[in-house]
Amino acid sequence: MTETKAKPKKTVAWVEEPQLGFWESTFVPAIMKGLKTTLKHVTDRAPVTQQYPEQKPDLPLHYRGVHRLNRDEEDRVKCVACMMCATACPANCISIEAQAAPPEWPDRDKFPKSFVLDELRCIYCGMCEEACPVDAIELTHIYDLTGETRESLMFDREKLLSVYDKTKDNPRDPVRTRRGILGPAAEFASLPTLGPATVVPDSDRSAKNPTAGVIKGSLGANS
């Protein structure tokens, strides 16, 4: 179309549909090919189903589940009631009441008298964990949280500490403590790459580094 050159440039890309030949017009080869594919899936069965209650899902390492409040070496609550997490929280689900630390705790000024986290309001974004300067609040791999009342899912300090006791020995939930230094969010220079929650090709940067949560394997292929 030579005459279109004078007109303003078209922004619409016109895609011609592929022409159908004799066999395509009869539908038969296409149907046979399709049947072959479906039949192959029936004969060479490789189900990807996880039988959930019996078989627990293999979650990526950076999965964000129920929170816990870590304890320090002396079994005290690590939290110093600085309110950073409550401030960072986009869902406003953390409410902390601070109290002056007793004199026998020289390493801090305050500690949480009450620490209530509404697990129902929480959106599990992990901002509290990033904000915490003393690595006191962390998100675990617990995903099957249920309760009979709304009140039972308002986790207080003791409940959050008990979550810590329950999960601290699980290799998937290591205590990521860096006591004495600023929290992990401050060290963006040495921060490890965070793996995406999807399969990445082997050539990808995140696949080469020993990164938490990277699902290796080529895209699409069942490697």
Added chain:
Amino acid sequence: MPEILITLLTIGVVVAAIPGVCNYLILLERKLSAWMQDRIGPNRVGPMGLFQPLADGIKLLLKEDVVPPHVDKVLYVLAPALSVFTAMMAFAVVPFGPVDDSVPGFLRFIIAPNINIGLIFIFAITSLGVYGIVLGGWASNNKYSALGAMRASAQVVSYEIPLGMSVLGLALMSGTLNLEELMHQQTQGGIMSWNIWFQPLAAIMFFTASLAEANRLPFDLAECEQELIGGWHTEYSALKWALFFLGEYTHMITISFLTSILFLGGWNLPFIAEATSNYPGVWLVKLLVLSGKAFSFICLMIMLRWTIPRFRFDQLMELAWKVMIPLSLANLVMVMFCMHFGFNRWWLFVGSLGLFAAWGVISANLREAELAARPGYVKPKKKAPAVAHGHGHAAGHH
């Protein structure tokens, strides 16, 4: 035993067996579709999920039967009943096993034997099945239901024609409409007298058209979930909803038996069940052979469901009116021609292949003509056919 008792017994067995068989066909469909999609399928109730149909049945029985306040109550209740009734009625003249002397006297594998208009009866009754759909859609007083019902009626009315015409040739050839007689002629001659050799095109068209009649994918425009929620049964729940499905699956069973009887020689299978075989229990083998054939057709239907995407409505109509009706008409004329001049039946096989080839050529050319009629169409050069992606020819890079 008196004839009436045998008839009542047969009716009782069939009416009792069909819902159970349908239930297990639903399990089969769920299992097969799961396997095709690399899933496991129902496996919680009983070993390998074998009691799932029972659980489903109990669930459907005990569910709250909601009748929305805005529906036409009488028609709303009538529709599912009609759906099942017609599907069951059609099954009455279908022999689902051998009907000859080898069968013990107290058994009969057909409800109404010796109906000399068998085929016509089936078409007459199954075409009534659309009333179930139309009434259901109308009585629901819901736009989606009405749209689904309208689609279904247009579809069923269209596909009725090729469905009937494709077997008319068969009736001409065999000189009878009686299903038992049709089966008998094929079983006596062995595998080489199966009708599929003389009417292969008609067999394909019959199967396709009956898929459309039964509203099975790829022809389930009437209930396509993406567009119509549930189609004509959107407002139905519990047992009424289940009855629609009972009707659909009964229809599937009828179609499968019909295709096996009309085109694949009924219970005839070389070396195992021939006209001359005369060992004890041969009737059971014959019954199993026929059921096996029907079962494989049901499996094929389920496979097709997960293989071919749904047609667009204009494509559906195009397939019926532009392809199948002319083809079946040509096929019918071909059979008449052969019968009138007394040609060998095998010429019909050649002729069917020829018709099939003609169909391919014509529809390929029609397609090209339709493309050519579009504004701004530039005929692709012969050297690079079919690859016109991205900045196609119309973008004009001369």
